[in-house]
Amino acid sequence: MRPSPLTVSALNEYVRRSLAGDPMLQGIAIQGEISNFKRHASGHLYFTLKDATARIGCVMFRQYAQMLRFVPADGMHVMLSGSVSLYTASGAYQFYGEAMSEQGAGVLYESFMKIKDQLQREGLFDVSLKQALPLMPRGIGIVTASGGAVLHDIVTTARRRFPGIQLFLRPAQVQGPLAAADLAMGLEEIASLEQVEVIIIGRGGGSLEDLWAFNEEVLVRAVAACRKPVISAVGHETDVTLCDFAADVRAATPTAAAELAVPSRIELSQRVDYLRTALTIQATRRLSELQSRLQGLHDALMVNNPEHRIQAALLQLTALQTRVFHLAESALQHKYAVTLSLIARFEASGPRQILQRGYVIAMDRGKPVQSVKQVRENLDLQFYDGLVTARVTGIKQEAQP
Numbered sequence: 001m002r003p004s005p006l007t008v009s010a011l012n013e014y015v016r017r018s019l020a021g022d023p024m025l026q027g028i029a030i031q032g033e034i035s036n037f038k039r040h041a042s043g044h045l046y047f048t049l050k051d052a053t054a055r056i057g058c059v060m061f062r063q064y065a066q067m068l069r070f071v072p073a074d075g076m077h078v079m080l081s082g083s084v085s086l087y088t089a090s091g092a093y094q095f096y097g098e099a100m101s102e103q104g105a106g107v108l109y110e111s112f113m114k115i116k117d118q119l120q121r122e123g124l125f126d127v128s129l130k131q132a133l134p135l136m137p138r139g140i141g142i143v144t145a146s147g148g149a150v151l152h153d154i155v156t157t158a159r160r161r162f163p164g165i166q167l168f169l170r171p172a173q174v175q176g177p178l179a180a181a182d183l184a185m186g187l188e189e190i191a192s193l194e195q196v197e198v199i200i201i202g203r204g205g206g207s208l209e210d211l212w213a214f215n216e217e218v219l220v221r222a223v224a225a226c227r228k229p230v231i232s233a234v235g236h237e238t239d240v241t242l243c244d245f246a247a248d249v250r251a252a253t254p255t256a257a258a259e260l261a262v263p264s265r266i267e268l269s270q271r272v273d274y275l276r277t278a279l280t281i282q283a284t285r286r287l288s289e290l291q292s293r294l295q296g297l298h299d300a301l302m303v304n305n306p307e308h309r310i311q312a313a314l315l316q317l318t319a320l321q322t323r324v325f326h327l328a329e330s331a332l333q334h335k336y337a338v339t340l341s342l343i344a345r346f347e348a349s350g351p352r353q354i355l356q357r358g359y360v361i362a363m364d365r366g367k368p369v370q371s372v373k374q375v376r377e378n379l380d381l382q383f384y385d386g387l388v389t390a391r392v393t394g395i396k397q398e399a400q401p
Helices: 008-020 107-122 149-161 179-191 217-225 241-245 256-260 266-304 308-346 351-356
Strands: 028-039 045-050 055-060 075-085 092-105 139-144 166-171 196-203 230-234 359-362 378-383 386-391
Touching: 008 075, 028 055, 055 075, 055 256, 092 149, 107 217, 107 241, 139 149, 139 179, 149 196, 149 256, 166 179, 179 196, 179 217, 196 256, 217 241, 230 241, 230 256
Parallel strands: 055 092, 139 166, 139 196, 196 230
Antiparallel strands: 028 045, 028 075, 045 055, 075 092, 359 378, 378 386
C-alpha cells in the first residue's frame, strides 16, 4: 500500500526539521568568497558564499549583522559560522550565519588587482591615450547582449536625443567563460565599420563574478587598443571593472553612455543659435573697431596732407589780416577822435572865439599891439564882426609890479 502523498509545505517542513536535527549541520563554520551581496532595508544581509566548484545561499539576520566589525562586500573571503536550514516558503536550502570574520580578499578580487596592476604598469590606463568623443558622430556602435534592458535603454535614449542617428549592434555574450573573447571580437568588428565613430560596450549590473568578463585581460587590451573612442557602461554606478579604466570614457549607466555618445538635437540647435548671436556681436564689435581705426587714419592723413596744411595756413592768414584790419581801424578811429578833440579845443581858444566873448584886438598897421608903449595916434580895433579905426586921446600906463 502506497503512503498518502505529501503537500509541498509538509515536505519542506520535514526537510527543515531533518536539517535542524542533524548535529553535523548545526554550529558549524564554512569559508568562501562573497558574491551577490545585498543589504536589505530591514538590516538583514543576503549573499552567496562560493569556492572554486560550488556555492550556497546565505542569510544573516539583523541581530547578528549589527555585531560585525567590518562591512562585507563582493569579492571578500570570509569565514561564516552558523547552521544549515531550509526556507520552507521557497524550498531554498540556505546557510544561516550568526558570526562572520574577514579572511582576506577573495580569489576574484586578488585576480582583479593583479591584472589591474600589470596593465597599469604597461600604461594601458594612461590619460594621454584617451580619445575625445566626436561632437556629432555619424553612427554609434553597440556591443552588448541583444534583447536586454541595456540595449533598450541605449536605443531609447539615442532616438530621443537625436532621432536620425545611426545605431549598429553587434550582439555578444556578456557573461560566462566565452564572453570576454566574444566581446573583444565584437568590439573589433564594430570598429571596422566606417560609419561608426564611437562605441558603447556594456551590460547590466551583477556580482563581481557576473561582471568578470569585463575584467579579463583579452577584453581590457582590446578596449585600450580600439582605434575608435569607447564608452564603458558596465553594471551600476557602484560597479567598477577594468574596462572602465581602459575605455576612453566611463559611463555610470547605459543611459548615461547614450547621453555621452549622442548629442541632443535641441541642445545643438540652442548652441548654434548662441554661436550665431555671439558671432554677430563679435563681428559688429570688430567692424566698429576697424571703422574707428580707419577714421583715425583718415584724420591723421588729412592733418599731414600738404593741401590741408596750406588751407589751414590761409585760414590763419585771413584771420590775422582781419585782426590787423580791425586793430588798424580801431587805431584810426581813436586818432580821429583825438584829432577832432584837439581841433575843438584849438577852435575854442582861437582869436575869433575870444573876440566873440567880448574881447578886441588892438592893431597898428596890421600888427597886434602888445604894450601901451607901442600905441600911436591911431589904432585899428578888431571886433569879431568888423574893424574899427580909433584915435588915441590918452595913454595911462600901469606901474610894473
